[in-house]
Amino acid sequence: MVALSSLIWCPVLLGILSWLAERRLRGAGNWVTLGALVLLLFVSFYLGAMGDSFVSLSWFSRFNIHFTLFYDGLAQLMVVMTLLLAMLALLVSWREIDRRHGFFHFNLMFSVAGINGVFLAADLFLFFLCWEAMLLPMTALILIWGHENRRYAAIKFFIFTQVSGLLMLLSIIALALFHQHSQGSLSFSLNELQYLDLPIDVQFWLMLGFFIAFAVKLPSVPFHTWLPDAHTQAPTAGSVLLAGILLKTGAYGLIRVLLPLFPEAAMSFAPVAVTLGVISIVYGALMAFSQTDFKRLVAYSSISHMGFILLALFSWQAIALQGAVLVMVAHGISSAGLFCVAGMLQHRLQSRELGEMGGLWASAPRMATVTLVFVMAGIGLPGLANFNGEFLSLLGSFAVYPLHAVAATLAIVGSALYGLRLFQRTFQGPVHTEVEDLQGRELLFCGLLVLALVYFGVQPHLILEASAASLDKLSALASFSEVRP
Amino acid sequence: MSMHELWLLSPIILLGIGILVLMLQTSWKRNANLARGLALMTLLITLVAHLFFYPDHSQTLTLLFEHEPVGGFFSLLLLLASLSVAFLQGPYSGGQSREVSEEFYLLLLLSTLGAMLLVMARHVAGVLISIELMSLAMLAMLAYNRQRRDSLEGAIKYLLLSGAATSLMLLGFGILYAVTGHLLLAEMLAVDPGLPGKAGLILVVAALAFKLSLVPLHFWTPDVYQGAPLNSTLLLTTLSKAAVFALLLKLMLMVPQGLAGDLTLILSWMAIASMLTGNWLALQQNNLKRLMAYSAIAHMGYVLVAAIIAMGQDDDLVLETAAYYMLAYLIASILVFSVLANLSQLDAEKDVDRTDEIRGLFWQHPWLAVTLVLAFLSLAGMPITIGFIGKFYLLTLAVGLSAWWLVGAMLVGSAVGLYYYLRVIFVLFDKTDRSLPTAKSFYLSKIWLGLIAISLLTLGVLPGLLGDQLGGLLFAG
Numbered sequence: 001m002v003a004l005s006s007l008i009w010c011p012v013l014l015g016i017l018s019w020l021a022e023r024r025l026r027g028a029g030n031w032v033t034l035g036a037l038v039l040l041l042f043v044s045f046y047l048g049a050m051g052d053s054f055v056s057l058s059w060f061s062r063f064n065i066h067f068t069l070f071y072d073g074l075a076q077l078m079v080v081m082t083l084l085l086a087m088l089a090l091l092v093s094w095r096e097i098d099r100r101h102g103f104f105h106f107n108l109m110f111s112v113a114g115i116n117g118v119f120l121a122a123d124l125f126l127f128f129l130c131w132e133a134m135l136l137p138m139t140a141l142i143l144i145w146g147h148e149n150r151r152y153a154a155i156k157f158f159i160f161t162q163v164s165g166l167l168m169l170l171s172i173i174a175l176a177l178f179h180q181h182s183q184g185s186l187s188f189s190l191n192e193l194q195y196l197d198l199p200i201d202v203q204f205w206l207m208l209g210f211f212i213a214f215a216v217k218l219p220s221v222p223f224h225t226w227l228p229d230a231h232t233q234a235p236t237a238g239s240v241l242l243a244g245i246l247l248k249t250g251a252y253g254l255i256r257v258l259l260p261l262f263p264e265a266a267m268s269f270a271p272v273a274v275t276l277g278v279i280s281i282v283y284g285a286l287m288a289f290s291q292t293d294f295k296r297l298v299a300y301s302s303i304s305h306m307g308f309i310l311l312a313l314f315s316w317q318a319i320a321l322q323g324a325v326l327v328m329v330a331h332g333i334s335s336a337g338l339f340c341v342a343g344m345l346q347h348r349l350q351s352r353e354l355g356e357m358g359g360l361w362a363s364a365p366r367m368a369t370v371t372l373v374f375v376m377a378g379i380g381l382p383g384l385a386n387f388n389g390e391f392l393s394l395l396g397s398f399a400v401y402p403l404h405a406v407a408a409t410l411a412i413v414g415s416a417l418y419g420l421r422l423f424q425r426t427f428q429g430p431v432h433t434e435v436e437d438l439q440g441r442e443l444l445f446c447g448l449l450v451l452a453l454v455y456f457g458v459q460p461h462l463i464l465e466a467s468a469a470s471l472d473k474l475s476a477l478a479s480f481s482e483v484r485p
Numbered sequence: 486m487s488m489h490e491l492w493l494l495s496p497i498i499l500l501g502i503g504i505l506v507l508m509l510q511t512s513w514k515r516n517a518n519l520a521r522g523l524a525l526m527t528l529l530i531t532l533v534a535h536l537f538f539y540p541d542h543s544q545t546l547t548l549l550f551e552h553e554p555v556g557g558f559f560s561l562l563l564l565l566a567s568l569s570v571a572f573l574q575g576p577y578s579g580g581q582s583r584e585v586s587e588e589f590y591l592l593l594l595l596s597t598l599g600a601m602l603l604v605m606a607r608h609v610a611g612v613l614i615s616i617e618l619m620s621l622a623m624l625a626m627l628a629y630n631r632q633r634r635d636s637l638e639g640a641i642k643y644l645l646l647s648g649a650a651t652s653l654m655l656l657g658f659g660i661l662y663a664v665t666g667h668l669l670l671a672e673m674l675a676v677d678p679g680l681p682g683k684a685g686l687i688l689v690v691a692a693l694a695f696k697l698s699l700v701p702l703h704f705w706t707p708d709v710y711q712g713a714p715l716n717s718t719l720l721l722t723t724l725s726k727a728a729v730f731a732l733l734l735k736l737m738l739m740v741p742q743g744l745a746g747d748l749t750l751i752l753s754w755m756a757i758a759s760m761l762t763g764n765w766l767a768l769q770q771n772n773l774k775r776l777m778a779y780s781a782i783a784h785m786g787y788v789l790v791a792a793i794i795a796m797g798q799d800d801d802l803v804l805e806t807a808a809y810y811m812l813a814y815l816i817a818s819i820l821v822f823s824v825l826a827n828l829s830q831l832d833a834e835k836d837v838d839r840t841d842e843i844r845g846l847f848w849q850h851p852w853l854a855v856t857l858v859l860a861f862l863s864l865a866g867m868p869i870t871i872g873f874i875g876k877f878y879l880l881t882l883a884v885g886l887s888a889w890w891l892v893g894a895m896l897v898g899s900a901v902g903l904y905y906y907l908r909v910i911f912v913l914f915d916k917t918d919r920s921l922p923t924a925k926s927f928y929l930s931k932i933w934l935g936l937i938a939i940s941l942l943t944l945g946v947l948p949g950l951l952g953d954q955l956g957g958l959l960f961a962g
Contacts, residue, residue, distance in 0.1 A: 058949070060947075060948045060952055060953070061953050062805075062956070065949075128868065129868045129873075132868040133868050133869050136862075136869075143911060151911055154911065155904070155907050155911065158903070158907060159900065159903055159907070162867075162903055163903070166896055166899060167896075169877070169880065170880065170884060170892065173881050174884050176881075177881070177885050
């Protein structure tokens with residue numbers, strides 16, 4: 001199934017194509033990129049319709065490294081989400097990008113390629129390669145098209161992720177060497193490494209290497225400080241990709257790599273991880289409440305929401321795992337929506353300061369309505385997608401960590417506070433300034449986002465069914481390693 | 486000496502003939518273009534001859550030299566470096582330089598000859614002759630632009646210190662000879678030579694460490710790098726480092742058990758100190774040549790890890806690691822200096838080497854800037870470049886032997902290194918209104934550089950292309 005690998009190399013080629021197209025004809029790049037993303041979406045659905053698929057090509061035989069891809073329901077869910085959010089990123093920056101259009105499209109497509117690689121890789125070397133490669137275009141997006149303080153944000157983002165990635169690389173190499181020790185040959189295959197019998201203390205250190213890398217990406221307190229800067233300084237397209245997809249690669253890594261490889265160590269580490277999750281939830285909410293910058297506020301709220309994923313995954317209950325996946329999708333949609341609104345406001349007002357907004361409802365009622373839906377989704381209003389995710393996460397984790405679950409539940413009150421404050425400061429109150437309301441293209445994608453939130457709010461089982469097979473495997477692993485507090 | 490041995494020696498002989506022809510041409514009629522053509526032709530013919538007679542087993546050629554795979558692979562690296570310098574000199578000197586141009590190519594060929602002999606040496610005399618041939622020719626190249634004060638200062642500095650290092654090496658070999666009574670390297674180190682012998686070996690290693698600019702023998706590096714014309718700096722940072730490292734690696738493979746313990750300790754400290762100091766001092770630099778000097782110190786620290794592990798560890802991976810890492814370092818260095826050389830003029834007061842001077846390069850000369858970005862990413866060890874594969878080899882080696890101190894220093898060094906490489910990369914994307922002139926079009930040079938840049942990406946994305954073959958290239962089979 002070479003078609004599967006096209007999800008990785010096609011975006012790069014099409015990105016170059018759209019770069020060239022933009023050079024020949026101003027504005028053509030937008031359409032080429034859009035066409036490319038639609039094409040890739042069809043490919044991913046086509047592949048998904050054929051069931052689980054697997055491809056393995058020899059790549060670097062000196063180290064027994066293979067180009068191995070694995071495509072199942074969960075991977076498909078993430079790939080489709082990546083493509084859709086990339087489309088959103090493209091639509092929202094259709095006219096916003098003011099320089100170097102061709103190069104922008106190339107970077108957008110290159111990051112899609114890297115992210116797809118992370119979601120598909122079934123070989124740890126490939127996983128790491130894509131993990132790091134997606135950094136490059138993302139840093140370029142922040143650096144070239146970002147806002148006033150972009151250099152600082154870009155360098156911080158890059159160094160945080162790269163250094164934590166190095167720790168993961170060490171763990172990967174050590175794992176492969178352990179495999180050589182016990183089985184006679186190096187192996188980077190995720191599948192083979194699962195059956196490796198490691199002493200618990202070794203497991204613990206190796207797990208820590210992976211955990212730090214994933215916790216930085218997620219991000220979890222105390223590794224979160226890159227995120228507010230990166231999100232705030234990135235152009236809207238960059239923020240959408242960062243919040244919508246990039247953060248989920250951390251969660252995906254936990255589900256796909258860390259938990260299956262080190263079940264026992266993960267279990268013994270769970271109390272710490274769960275505590276970090278709850279701290280992230282509370283801390284993110286508190287920090288979000290005290291922000292005056294629209295994007296920064298949303299960025300901190302992301303930290304808070306990602307805390308639920310950490311809490312859910314490490315409590316390792318079937319129901320909590322489902323909750324985590326739901327949060328991944330729902331947060332992808334709602335935060336991407338909020339960043340779009342932030343981008344559109346910034347484009348109109350040249351400011352992200354909440355103090356300079358206010359009373360916008362009068363001039364832009366449609367924008368206010370969709371923002372209200374996004375904010376409500378973030379708060380966890382029943383009927384919108386986020387509620388299901390957070391509810392299942394809390395339900396599952398309550399069974400094992402009741403105290404943590406209670407603390408997290410109380411923090412949801414905090415999310416209502418910052419969410420409502422955000423909405424109030426921008427759209428309500430005395431009329432401070434006037435903006436143009438949503439027009440054609442903007443109305444289209446905002447409407448679709450709202451629809452998606454409502455749809456997955458009432459029909460969450462679609463996501464759950466897609467990811468069921470992968471999660472069942474994890475739940476089965478959990479029953480083997482009963483190290484419960 | 487049999488006919489067969491003469492054939493095996495043919496790359497060296499051809500290189501020598503090329504030097505003679507170039508010398509005759511220069512004394513008959515001065516012509517920079519002709520000299521460049523001759524030098525390139527000589528190097529290419531040497532390369533072809535070397536590939537044709539690529540060693541698949543070890544064979545002695547006279548008392549002084551031997552024809553064996555490790556030296557063979559490093560000779561390839563040396564020719565890569567020399568060819569790049571020869572290709573670059575055209576755009577850099579602009580064809581019509583105030584300085585005489587022909588001698589540069591002559592010195593380049595002489596230096597290459599010395600380096601190629603050095604990696605083939607098996608006898609103390611062979612080592613000394615070839616290392617001096619390489620260094621003296623290079624010395625003249627370091628001072629090539631006599632109008633520049635810095636250039637002269639750097640060359641004098643290098644002359645004095647390099648002379649001191651050579652005398653240390655002589656003394657060291659002298660002591661080893663006095664203790665063991667042998668002058669062949671392998672016999673000299675065959676048995677544990679006791680305490681005086683240990684002192685001798687350490688002197689020799691110190692001299693090599695000077696050439697590799699390992700901490701604490703690194704102080705000359707930044708000044709010499711900054712002063713010398715770009716092309717000479719490139720030769721210094723590639724040719725001389727690769728050749729000397731090959732010798733060090735060979736010596737390490739021979740070190741007897743009794744000496745290995747202490748030497749491992751000393752070299753480990755040097756490696757850790759080089760990685761940390763090199764990267765730390767590079768942080769402060771705004772001058773790209775100085776930055777590359779400190780980065781070279783750090784990278785020599787990384788690759789020294791392979792040499793340390795080579796002692797007492799009979800593992801195929803060690804040699805492969807050293808080879809791959811050296812190749813990665815060479816490719817990246819060549820690209821960095823070549824971009825700078827394309828922006829600079831030999832006749833100018835100074836080279837373009839401050840980070841301010843390349844601000845916004847991406848918007849004016851995208852290809853040059855992309856090359857520079859790739860080179861720096863490779864030096865930083867980012868995936869999809871060859872530098873990452875080199876780092877991967879090295880980490881695998883170090884983790885496999887549980888050399889945690891070295892691994893730790895490598896991690897800290899990489900993290901610090903990332904910052905200053907990124908800083909330079911980011912400068913390339915800044916806005917600027919200054920226009921940067923580039924050298925006139927030298928298509929051959931550009932094609933050559935394009936090939937190297939493509940190989941940087943190709944070997945980074947498809948490491949198996951070379952990695953799977955390295956075993957066959959490095960081991961007598």
